[in-house]
Amino acid sequence: MNLQQRHIEIMDTTLRDGEQTSGVSFSASEKLTIAQLLLTEVKVDRIEIASARVSEGEFQAVKKITEWAKLHGFIDKVEVLTFVDGDVSVKWMLSAGAKVMNLLTKGSLNHLTHQIKKTPEEHFSDIAQVIALAKKNNLECNVYLEDWSNGMRNSKEYVFQYLDFLATQPIKRILLPDTLGVLIPAETKEYISSIVERYPNIHFDFHAHNDYDLSISNVLEAVKAGAHGLHVTVNGMGERAGNAPLASTIAVLNDFMPEVKTSVAEKSLYSVSKLVETFSGFRVAANKPVVGENVFTQTAGIHADGDKKNNLYYNDLMPERFGRERKYALGKMSGKANIENNLLQLGIQLADDDLKKVTQRIIELGDRKETVTQADLPYIISDILDSNSIEEKVHIKNYVLTHSKNLRPSVTLSMCINGELFEEHAQGDGQYDAFVNALNKIYDQKKIVLPILVDYAVRIPPGGKSDALCETIITWSQNNREFKTRGLDSDQTVAAIKATEKMLNLI
Numbered sequence: 001m002n003l004q005q006r007h008i009e010i011m012d013t014t015l016r017d018g019e020q021t022s023g024v025s026f027s028a029s030e031k032l033t034i035a036q037l038l039l040t041e042v043k044v045d046r047i048e049i050a051s052a053r054v055s056e057g058e059f060q061a062v063k064k065i066t067e068w069a070k071l072h073g074f075i076d077k078v079e080v081l082t083f084v085d086g087d088v089s090v091k092w093m094l095s096a097g098a099k100v101m102n103l104l105t106k107g108s109l110n111h112l113t114h115q116i117k118k119t120p121e122e123h124f125s126d127i128a129q130v131i132a133l134a135k136k137n138n139l140e141c142n143v144y145l146e147d148w149s150n151g152m153r154n155s156k157e158y159v160f161q162y163l164d165f166l167a168t169q170p171i172k173r174i175l176l177p178d179t180l181g182v183l184i185p186a187e188t189k190e191y192i193s194s195i196v197e198r199y200p201n202i203h204f205d206f207h208a209h210n211d212y213d214l215s216i217s218n219v220l221e222a223v224k225a226g227a228h229g230l231h232v233t234v235n236g237m238g239e240r241a242g243n244a245p246l247a248s249t250i251a252v253l254n255d256f257m258p259e260v261k262t263s264v265a266e267k268s269l270y271s272v273s274k275l276v277e278t279f280s281g282f283r284v285a286a287n288k289p290v291v292g293e294n295v296f297t298q299t300a301g302i303h304a305d306g307d308k309k310n311n312l313y314y315n316d317l318m319p320e321r322f323g324r325e326r327k328y329a330l331g332k333m334s335g336k337a338n339i340e341n342n343l344l345q346l347g348i349q350l351a352d353d354d355l356k357k358v359t360q361r362i363i364e365l366g367d368r369k370e371t372v373t374q375a376d377l378p379y380i381i382s383d384i385l386d387s388n389s390i391e392e393k394v395h396i397k398n399y400v401l402t403h404s405k406n407l408r409p410s411v412t413l414s415m416c417i418n419g420e421l422f423e424e425h426a427q428g429d430g431q432y433d434a435f436v437n438a439l440n441k442i443y444d445q446k447k448i449v450l451p452i453l454v455d456y457a458v459r460i461p462p463g464g465k466s467d468a469l470c471e472t473i474i475t476w477s478q479n480n481r482e483f484k485t486r487g488l489d490s491d492q493t494v495a496a497i498k499a500t501e502k503m504l505n506l507i
Helices: 028-042 056-072 088-096 109-116 120-136 148-154 156-166 185-198 215-224 246-256 266-280 301-308 336-346 352-367 374-388 431-445 492-506
Strands: 009-012 046-051 078-083 100-106 140-146 173-177 203-207 229-232 394-404 407-417 420-427 452-459 470-478 481-489
Touching (some): 028 056, 046 056, 078 088, 109 120, 109 148, 140 156, 148 156, 148 173, 215 229, 215 246, 246 266, 407 431, 431 492, 470 492
Parallel strands (some): 100 140, 140 173
Antiparallel strands (some): 394 407, 470 481
């Protein structure tokens, strides 16, 4: 690693700002688990875990985390949002066992004038008292400039007046939030550059929100402008449109800012994303960069083909970096290369003719909007190879299956046997039973006794969903000989009918 690289501190605020996502509330145990994972596995530099004075539950959660953090040497990395409220927040911090307070103050003249209705001098005096009290009690203090971005746009003189004051205070960091997510990248770079140039010995963090979907662009420009730290959340959680997402921030810095480094372990980003998704109930979009389910899945056959030919459709976001693997979707867009890649992962090789038939079957399923997964492939292959060995003299042309409450299931069946068309209707104890009864009526006309059904088994791929392909395996007995036929469909009864059609052709 280049020794000249500048270290960028990553402060994760999922447990504080991220919990402001509408409808999200973590339990104390969940907060502790997330905090442990962020500090020990993901290796962020700091975490902001709560707001002081919110609730008894919040207080207990903070105590759990601070007790664990003290025991394992992380207490200086655990931070709490506090307020300019005399000694109230400081006492709360001391009772909760926390050591680092992030003091929320007014970073724009608009907020100062209309929200707390004080002059700058009055506000600075109140802040100085809280900072002095924190220092007296051995608490480390960072200061948030709430609405700083609008402050720089509309009251820059006030912002610099405030920063001049803070430069005289015993604080460790100044935190610059784009509270309403209004900055464009050019502004972010301009504002932070001017501040870093004016106060070269002060540590500045940038806290981005994503209201215009510009958080990652603003993060990149903030670092270029000289910001020393960044605030992020897992999965971009946060108020309104959320905050800058942790995973995307790290990927962008690692790939586009070689002059900087972070302590974050890329391979842990996906696991913490899934954990937070589970605890929060806040679902991650399938196409969310780095952590979305589909972002390392190629769908178009031409892309899969290009991947085989010198990785033509790869970029630097290789899934292995994040503990993931590339997948190739199966559906109507699948080409032969897509399917070959999936078969290769399963250790299966097919002759070209069989591969074409498998490809065609998958395309047909995709046209019907069926979901096809890699786990379905062995079933599809089995079905096709089984069908290849059977000469089709019997063809089930059409059927109507009915199932109604308090009425017996019924089937109307139309089928062709050696070119001769038959149609029958029957009822039964279930739809498949009704189908077999109609079938027996037809074969009675031809004076043919059908095999006896010995066993009927249904299975879906491991982890299959309700729309998964279903394989029905029926065991038949005829003339003291047992044999099996298989049918494949997303509907269990239809799969059984397909298996039965194969049996009719075999006999």
